Amino acid sequence: MRNLIIKGSLIGLLSLGLASCNKSENQMIAHIGPVGTLNTSTTDLKLSLADGEKPALTLSFSKVEVTETEIPVTSTIQFDVKGNNFANPLEFVQKAYTFSPTVNQMNELMLKLGMKIGEQGQLEVRLKSEPAANAVSYSNIILLTGRPFKASSWIYMPGAYQNWSPETADSLLSSTSNGIYEGIINFPVGKLDFKITPKKNWTINYGDAGSGTFRLGGDNFNVLTPGAKKVMIDMNKMKWEISDAKIWSLIGSATPKGWDGDTDLKFVNDGTGTFTLTQDLAAGDIKIRYGHDWGINFGGSINDFVLNGGNVAVAAGNYTVKLNVTKTDAQGNPTAIKVSLQKNEK
Incomplete structure (x- = not known):
């Protein structure tokens, strides 16, 4: 059992009549139970492009018990490659007590952590419990085994922002090869037009057809205002979207x-x-x-x-x-x- 002392301005948010409040020292003590056991539905990840939208596994844990004074506890799932000792983990803050990433999400996570396509690798996962910066604790570590696969495909975006050269155009990525491509491009003032090509040449190109659609050939796409933009191209429905992005x-x-x-x-x-x-x-x-x-x-x-x-x-x-x-x-x-x-x- 951990005891966490809460001082200062937080007291003003709580009733002065609480029995756990020591008025002479203006502090409260929250009794915090240990972090629970992290459980998994499997340790052997079966990863394939065909099953991309299915859950790869389900991680579950119980709520940390807090008595006397109720305070929020941040629960975070951490992943890292075996042997890294969680030096630079990928983290996912949890709002519920189960976490079921899809096959595509786990595949992307493994590649971000530096695991190689087609090679068997091992990940470690644990739960981080954080009621306060000075009261962090961790669960048991679970070892996961899996083989990431190649799922990505690209299209290209020559435009005024890079002098209309398809050979050096930025790409848009479909991380699961599902025909929906996204990316972030920074458009300078006065250089707002672009087109789409499946390869780094002009042989086949796509352009604006109005009302959020596009067609083979077509007019130049235009993002209307300069700055960083998130570009989405849906090759299945021949639709496109532009939104502001933070960089x-x-x-x-x-x-x-x-x-x-x-x-x-x-x-x-x-x-x-x-x-x-x-x-x-x-x-x-x-x-x-x-x-x-x-x-x-x-x-x-x-x-x-x-x-x-x-x-x-x-x-x-x-x-x-x-x-x-x-x-x-x-x-x-x-x-x-x-x-x-x-x-x-x-």
């Missing part, structure tokens, strides 16, 4: 625009969720922020970017930045990232 950026005295503007990272539409940038930086400070907004920003040190961390000092030079989100909250907002900031030798 990551560098900001700070070391960047070309200083503290007054963002230097955007580019989303790599390859299924890994990676944002990247190669950029000359001056000697100075940087931070990383999401959606060109200070609401979600990361700093700290060059080897450890944490939420709301301080400015990070860098030496002058050319750098390659790679960023992946490793944890989000229940609303999908990033709360942890993995950043590689590598200085390039000239």
Whole structure:
């Protein structure tokens, strides 16, 4: 049994008449039971493209018992490759007490963790229980075995944003080859038109047919406003959608625009969720922020970017930045990232 002392402003939210409140010290004690056992329906993952939408497994656990003072407990399922000791796990915050990822989701997860297509590999999974930052505990570890498969396919998006060259066009990804392709593209001012090609040439191309549809040939697609956009192309129904997207950026005295503007990272539409940038930086400070907004920003040190961390000092030079989100909250907002900031030798 863990005891968690709750102080300060939280007391104002609770009745002064609660018997567990010690008025002389203005604190309460919540008695928190141990994290429960994590259970699984299987440890042998049968992964195939044909079964992509079926559950790969079901993980289940019981509610952590909290007595005296009721407080929220965050439950998170963590996955990592066997032997990594959960150094950089992929995490999924849970709202229920069962978690049933599909075959496609597990396949994508395994590939993101670096497992190789067609090779048998092992994953470890555990439950993280977090009533407070200083009261984290973990469940038993379950070992999963599986063989990820190749499921991805791509189409290409030549457009004004990259000077209409199909050979160097960004791709849109269908992670399960189901005919629905998505990606994030950053459109500069005045360069808002594009078309779709199944290969990196103009032999076959698709364009706008009006009312959210497209056809062979067709007019140029147009995203109407500049900025980062999520593009969805449904080759089955010949429909398309555009929506605003949030991307990551560098900001700070070391960047070309200083503290007054963002230097955007580019989303790599390859299924890994990676944002990247190669950029000359001056000697100075940087931070990383999401959606060109200070609401979600990361700093700290060059080897450890944490939420709301301080400015990070860098030496002058050319750098390659790679960023992946490793944890989000229940609303999908990033709360942890993995950043590689590598200085390039000239």
